Amino acid sequence: MPLEGLKGRKALVTGAASGIGASIVERLKREDVQVFATDIHATHEVIVADLTDADDVEKLSARVGAPDFLINVAGGPVAPTRQQTLPDLPSKALLLEDLDEKQWASVIAANLTTAFLVCREFAPRMKARKFGRIVNFASIAARRGSDRVGVHYAAAKGGIIGLTKTLALELGPHNVTVNAIAPGFIKTPRIEAADWGNASAAFLESLPLRRAGTPDDIAGVVAMLCSDAGGYVSGATLDVNGGWYFGP
Amino acid sequence: MKVAIVTGAAKPDSIGHEVALRLLKEGMQVVVADLYEEGFAALKQCVCMRCDVADSSSVEDMVRNAVHRFGRIDVLVNCVGGSWGITRKDLLSSPPLGFRGLTNCSLDDWRTIVAANLDSVFYAARAAAPHLRKQGGAIVNVASIAARKGIPPGSEGSSGPYAVAKAGVMGLTRQLALELGEFGVRVNCVAPGVIASGRLKRVMALTGKERGPEGPMSSIPLKRVGTVDECAALIVALCTDDTSYMTGVTVDANGASYAA
Numbered sequence: 001m002p003l004e005g006l007k008g009r010k011a012l013v014t015g016a017a018s019g020i021g022a023s024i025v026e027r028l029k030r031e032d033v034q035v036f037a038t039d040i041h042a043t044h045e046v047i048v049a050d051l052t053d054a055d056d057v058e059k060l061s062a063r064v065g066a067p068d069f070l071i072n073v074a075g076g077p078v079a080p081t082r083q084q085t086l087p088d089l090p091s092k093a094l095l096l097e098d099l100d101e102k103q104w105a106s107v108i109a110a111n112l113t114t115a116f117l118v119c120r121e122f123a124p125r126m127k128a129r130k131f132g133r134i135v136n137f138a139s140i141a142a143r144r145g146s147d148r149v150g151v152h153y154a155a156a157k158g159g160i161i162g163l164t165k166t167l168a169l170e171l172g173p174h175n176v177t178v179n180a181i182a183p184g185f186i187k188t189p190r191i192e193a194a195d196w197g198n199a200s201a202a203f204l205e206s207l208p209l210r211r212a213g214t215p216d217d218i219a220g221v222v223a224m225l226c227s228d229a230g231g232y233v234s235g236a237t238l239d240v241n242g243g244w245y246f247g248p
Numbered sequence: 249m250k251v252a253i254v255t256g257a258a259k260p261d262s263i264g265h266e267v268a269l270r271l272l273k274e275g276m277q278v279v280v281a282d283l284y285e286e287g288f289a290a291l292k293q294c295v296c297m298r299c300d301v302a303d304s305s306s307v308e309d310m311v312r313n314a315v316h317r318f319g320r321i322d323v324l325v326n327c328v329g330g331s332w333g334i335t336r337k338d339l340l341s342s343p344p345l346g347f348r349g350l351t352n353c354s355l356d357d358w359r360t361i362v363a364a365n366l367d368s369v370f371y372a373a374r375a376a377a378p379h380l381r382k383q384g385g386a387i388v389n390v391a392s393i394a395a396r397k398g399i400p401p402g403s404e405g406s407s408g409p410y411a412v413a414k415a416g417v418m419g420l421t422r423q424l425a426l427e428l429g430e431f432g433v434r435v436n437c438v439a440p441g442v443i444a445s446g447r448l449k450r451v452m453a454l455t456g457k458e459r460g461p462e463g464p465m466s467s468i469p470l471k472r473v474g475t476v477d478e479c480a481a482l483i484v485a486l487c488t489d490d491t492s493y494m495t496g497v498t499v500d501a502n503g504a505s506y507a508a
Contacts, residue, residue, distance in 0.1 A: 221491060
């Protein structure tokens with residue numbers, strides 16, 4: 001039986017050019033959702049926008065209108081720029097003393113400011129129509145901490161959880177739910193290309209489900225949260241990590 | 249054909265009842281295990297078995313019968329629970345009036361409530377595990393927002409032992425996730441807030457107040473109680489491949505009442 005409450009709805013997916021975002025676009029389309037995809041990285045399917053820039057967000061909203069579902073995937077441990085839109089991931093763990101203020105600020109902007117700006121742009125339309133589902137992307141780095149991605153990324157994703165809980169309270173009376181997904185080790189093509197992708201067999205064996213996650217594993221949870229099954233879920237952070245970390 | 253067992257599904261207007269109907273729609277053979285035999289007639293497409301989940305031998309018999317009949321178990325949903333209406337003697341009675349906390353409940357309250365809410369899940373999971381392990385599958389347990397925030401003194405319709413037992417269900421979920429993960433069995437939990445089930449309606453009819461056991465309805469950020477339908481849809485999604493990489497997790501469904 002397909003998930004109920006998806007067909008005919010309109011979604012905006014950010015960070016949609018690759019990896020988890022691209023998989024979410026495909027999944028929602030399969031559920032007959034009208035999907036708008038955006039990314040700073042140009043592919044033939046996305047509206048190109050730099051979501052750290054409020055002007056770009058405003059231009060995006062002129063094209064998208066009022067989505068029912070807002071899926072904020074944009075971000076990553078290395079901030080993209082307009083020049084380098086799909087940056088490689090580093091090959092080794094990022095330690096505190098490796099990071100300068102510029103990296104700190106750019107990763108906070110790419111992961112946290114983007115979600116703030118996009119929510120600020122589209123939430124009022126959801127409020128006006130008395131319906132909305134917002135799904136933000138946190139990370140296991142914010143839940144259990146991380147030994148590789150760096151404090152800037154973990155802090156930004158922790159910020160996403162606070163933003164999610166606060167927006168859930170603020171938008172709840174308008175029938176808008178706001179949740180976050182905290183993925184664990186998900187083998188996207190970009191992670192596979194980095195040394196980070198070579199998770200040791202011992203690590204994978206230590207996971208209760210004994211495997212890395214896939215982008216499709218995450219897309220299913222997004223679909224669930226947007227469907228009627230997610231109707232009463234709000235303010236929650238869903239840990240999707242094969243049992244690596246169970247949450248608070 | 250996949251086979252699912254749902255405990256606590258016979259009462260109409262309950263989360264378990266709706267879960268059973270939805271698992272049928274997913275194309276599964278559904279076994280309903282419940283003490284409330286009066287409800288079996290309304291679940292004709294399911295195989296209903298009288299079962300006292302607080303009695304380990306009754307649960308083992310039920311699982312044995314299910315396997316004997318259908319040869320396999322793919323899904324176990326533990327919906328049974330509550331602070332009252334959980335023994336054959338009081339199945340249809342009204343909720344007891346007054347607050348039953350840990351410091352003022354009877355030892356009998358404690359034992360009965362912990363047996364129905366926590367022992368029951370342990371018995372069912374333990375009996376079903378050897379069968380789930382064969383081909384993989386999913387267990388979904390139902391906890392409660394009470395496990396997150398407790399039952400405030402003065403509340404009626406729930407109890408302190410219930411809050412503690414449901415916290416135990418969350419711990420049991422994690423432990424089982426570790427033990428069964430390598431066999432492709434995922435174990436997750438849903439922690440509902442105030443849900444418009446038959447039980448809530450009976451509490452409200454008795455107290456005449458616009459509040460669930462966990463607090464006033466007006467304090468729910470989403471400004472409504474949850475429906476049995478959406479809660480059941482969430483439980484069913486945790487049984488399907490949509491959640492293929494989730495295990496050991498408790499999903500809170502409480503209208504933003506308590507963000508864990």
